[in-house]
Amino acid sequence: MTAQPEPNSFRTGADERGRFGIYGGRFVAETLMPLILDLEKAYAEAKDDPSFLAEMRAHQTHYIGRPSPLYFAERLTEHLGGAKVYLKREELNHTGSHKVNNVLGQILLARRMGKKRIIAETGAGQHGVATATLCARFGLECVVFMGAVDVARQAPNVFRMKMLGATVVPVQSGAKTLKDAMNEALRDWVTNVADTFYCIGTVAGPHPYPTIVRDLQSVIGDETKAQMQEAEGRLPDSLFACVGGGSNAIGLFHPFLDDRSVEIFGVEAAGFGLDKLNAASIAGGQPGVLHGNRTYLLMDKDGQIEEGHSISAGLDYPGIGPEHAWLNDVGRVTYLSATDEEAVEAFQVLSKLEGIIPALESAHAIAKVLEHAPKRPKDHLMVVNLSGRGDKDVPQMADRLGMPL
């Protein structure tokens, strides 16, 4: 894409049309338009309501366990011999990933709007588990759409959701993975308009979802800023986070976008390699329209959406949040990519050096830290978002490393 003019601030989007530059928007069927306009209005009121924010903060503290630590990874830093590496420990949240930050806010919003039935899409199952958890906590009906292929390969998370009282619907349409789960959730929403709230798991979908999810995940970056100030007395020099749809990344990045000294790196999943099957929408895709927004998408020359591939089910989505698409085009964030193989290596390095088993998603970000930290001076402060824990990936990794359980 041609470069777009640099704005005075990178933090003002989305605009009144729900756009970040040319990206975002509201590309939905008419049946859903009144619903997303209602949601926009309800969110605008809630986010400025001190009682809503106070309730959310209380649950963040006592239910999720926030703030999550900003941890100095001493042995990893010694091993790499360059930048001082900090891990933002989102994997310590209740349910094991950053997903719960967003779900908590959306569920409180759903309650405020009087919606009794919650639907969600999920790929690896982390967002589904977080949604099922909060629905159990607040006594709401929960229906999770999950591609039939993912249901088969993520059995532990399917069981967790069922234990939590959710109904898991295996989606048989299309390619039977995350994008089809999202299609099916949208079809459910269009059918059950009166009582249903669609809790989207990432910074994608029609406006206002990318903005809502970003705001709810920005607690990651806000805490990081304060914690780094306390630890080092200044801003970090660089940030790294993995990007599928991109919610953990935007949550870390957004509070730093106008701090120009901070270099920011998103890491897409390069799968088998950028010249082979991958899930890197920016590196391998082009702007198009899917799931309510315009963004970079993997597609063929006729505009038909293609399946991505990543070892990590959570990054296996053929699109990326529209704000990331814009941040790429304006040059504020640099998007790199890590292959399956690099992620597997990083998964093992972090486990052995720090005693922390990362999610395969987060391992993509760690992989780029392994590459970049050695090239930076010892006073360079590098933060990587450890967005989830790797317990869910243990069976898959055991197979891959030739140690079947």
Added chain:
Amino acid sequence: MPFTDPMADGPAIQAGGLRALKGGETLEKTLHLVRDFRAHDADTPIILMGYYNPIYIFGVERFLAEAKDAGVDGLIVVDLPPEEDDELCLPALSQGIAFIRLATPTTDDARLPAVLKNTAGFVYYVSVTGVTGVATPDFNVVASAVSRLKRHTSLPVAVGFGVKTPEHAAAIAAGADGVVVGSALVEAVRQSLDGEGRATPGTVKAVTDLVSALAAGVRRGRAAA
């Protein structure tokens, strides 16, 4: 115009789209179909229906020029609400191609003028909240919705989503100006295919028989009204 991810469509159209894509269908070929049809029929209106991405990737300007040239009269693009009119609706209208909007049970009186504003050709009323070809509409509710629409527009009102039988068509035709049937026809095609998904000698007849029966239902509905 088939698309991999038809978010407003039910199982019949989803499967139909995937069959078409598997068979190598492209937007280019769809426009060729229109040209071939127009070679021996200059009068029957042709409306192309689908989703925005394949058009966006083809190029809006190029698509409209070729569609106009091929003889397309109107477009129904499900994922372009009035809020996105500058994408395709306004360029289409300036080319003389009608952009047919969907009005739905969730479109209230406050929103209706915005939905009708740049609509041309006819208004397509979606009879149910839901996807195509699944639920059967409540015909009394549809009749009052059509009356409501007619208070806001002088355009013809056609009703679709969930219309499967001649009896359904008759019930709707009593109040509306047109009846839209998609999934039932696509399903009739599917049932006529051979094991490899190819058309058989019975395919055309399966479709024309159903269309004749639906049309007879419409005439009955009109006469009774």
